[in-house]
Amino acid sequence: MTDLERIPVRSPASVAVFRRILTHGPIGRVDIARATGLSQAMITKAVTPLMAAGFVEESEFTRTENGVGRPISPLAVVRNRTYLAGIKVTADRSYGVLTDLGADPLAQVEAGHANSGPDEVLRAMNQIARELRRRSPSGRLDGIGVAVSGDVDRAAGVVRDSPLLGWRSVPLRERLQALTGTPVTVENDVRALTLTENMFGAGRDAATLAVVTIGAGIGCGLFLNGRIVQGAHGVSGEIGHLPLAPGDLVCTCGRRGCVETVASTRAIVDRVRSAAGKAALTIDDVFDLARRGDPDAVAAFAAAGEMIGAALAALVNLVGPELVIIAGESVTEYDLYADRLRATFAEHAFGAAIDCDIVLTPHTFNDWARGAAVCVIEEMAGGSL
Ligand SMILES: [Zn+2]
Numbered sequence: 001m002t003d004l005e006r007i008p009v010r011s012p013a014s015v016a017v018f019r020r021i022l023t024h025g026p027i028g029r030v031d032i033a034r035a036t037g038l039s040q041a042m043i044t045k046a047v048t049p050l051m052a053a054g055f056v057e058e059s060e061f062t063r064t065e066n067g068v069g070r071p072i073s074p075l076a077v078v079r080n081r082t083y084l085a086g087i088k089v090t091a092d093r094s095y096g097v098l099t100d101l102g103a104d105p106l107a108q109v110e111a112g113h114a115n116s117g118p119d120e121v122l123r124a125m126n127q128i129a130r131e132l133r134r135r136s137p138s139g140r141l142d143g144i145g146v147a148v149s150g151d152v153d154r155a156a157g158v159v160r161d162s163p164l165l166g167w168r169s170v171p172l173r174e175r176l177q178a179l180t181g182t183p184v185t186v187e188n189d190v191r192a193l194t195l196t197e198n199m200f201g202a203g204r205d206a207a208t209l210a211v212v213t214i215g216a217g218i219g220c221g222l223f224l225n226g227r228i229v230q231g232a233h234g235v236s237g238e239i240g241h242l243p244l245a246p247g248d249l250v251c252t253c254g255r256r257g258c259v260e261t262v263a264s265t266r267a268i269v270d271r272v273r274s275a276a277g278k279a280a281l282t283i284d285d286v287f288d289l290a291r292r293g294d295p296d297a298v299a300a301f302a303a304a305g306e307m308i309g310a311a312l313a314a315l316v317n318l319v320g321p322e323l324v325i326i327a328g329e330s331v332t333e334y335d336l337y338a339d340r341l342r343a344t345f346a347e348h349a350f351g352a353a354i355d356c357d358i359v360l361t362p363h364t365f366n367d368w369a370r371g372a373a374v375c376v377i378e379e380m381a382g383g384s385l
Helices: 012-024 029-036 040-052 118-135 172-180 189-200 265-276 283-291 295-319 329-336 338-348 351-355 365-381
Strands: 056-058 063-065 068-072 075-077 083-089 093-100 105-112 143-148 151-153 158-162 167-170 184-188 209-214 218-224 323-328 357-362
Touching: 012 029, 012 040, 012 075, 012 189, 012 365, 029 040, 040 056, 083 118, 083 365, 093 118, 093 365, 105 118, 105 365, 118 172, 143 172, 143 189, 143 365, 151 184, 158 172, 172 184, 184 189, 184 365, 189 209, 189 218, 189 323, 189 365, 209 295, 218 295, 265 283, 265 295, 283 295, 283 329, 295 323, 295 338, 295 351, 329 338, 329 357
Parallel strands: 083 143, 143 184, 209 323, 323 357
Antiparallel strands: 056 075, 063 068, 083 093, 093 105, 151 158, 158 167, 209 218
16 A cells, blocks of 8 residues: 555644635635634644645735735645546446546546446456556555445445446455555545535535436435535435336336436436337437427426426425535536426425525536545545545
């Protein structure tokens, strides 16, 4: 295992200070004090060892408050000494991204797998890690994060159940660490994406946040009370399996009436295929048909929009997040179902729940991979890696 130099965050106060510099830097000491509620003396006490160890520096952009008084030197994280790999696993391909400590993506690598069995996927992940290490400016990887869909026990580093990959109880962290000699963090992909929006994205300043992902599946990550909800038993935010749909269709999970039976991209494609009697239609064909006003395709997107709107209302009524971010690969086609989604949401949102902000951010597989790297950054910034 690499002899990694830890970030000197030894108290809750220094964790809070470093995290604020990481997510909001360059940032002045006064702003850190305002955000964390800590005194200037405590901030100095936290920052001094971070600067001595070379993880924080005074930014070169000095400025004065309104052009008067002493110039202030905002604090920023030193980015060019720590490099992380993030890997997103899909059924037939893994996507890797190299980032610095500020989660800026520096390089991307993909590797296909002949099947989704653990041995074959680990081979692909090791290949990605080797290539990203080669491209790392330091010639090193300080940590590897892996994002997998399904039930993931992050603390144990075990993928307990991933229906998409057909995995059960795979000790992924242990196996990938043994192959790469690098510390590994394994997390559920939606939670990893939620953490990224919380630390570095549109949810940076939201006290509570829900990230809803729309694509092959429909998932939801929650940030509440200062942390990402893990679920006491490893499952939470599964809005794709809320029983809001008619019960005649069977879900990929084996149950009936799930939101995904109407609203996943697969459900939309299946519906248009059977209506048109064309089994070879792809999702892009279906987008195209809907844009040209084909009634079956338009109806399929309307039904999906209605279903997602109802699921969003259920989520917002139950949890009351300040912000909902809708993310995913097919969000670029969002206009096909946006009207029905918003109308159904408005119809079912209870009282002031309707004031919840809903924003869209398109995500690619590389963004999911970056989310995996952010999980490693979070552990380093918390002093646990
Ligand atoms: Zn289901």
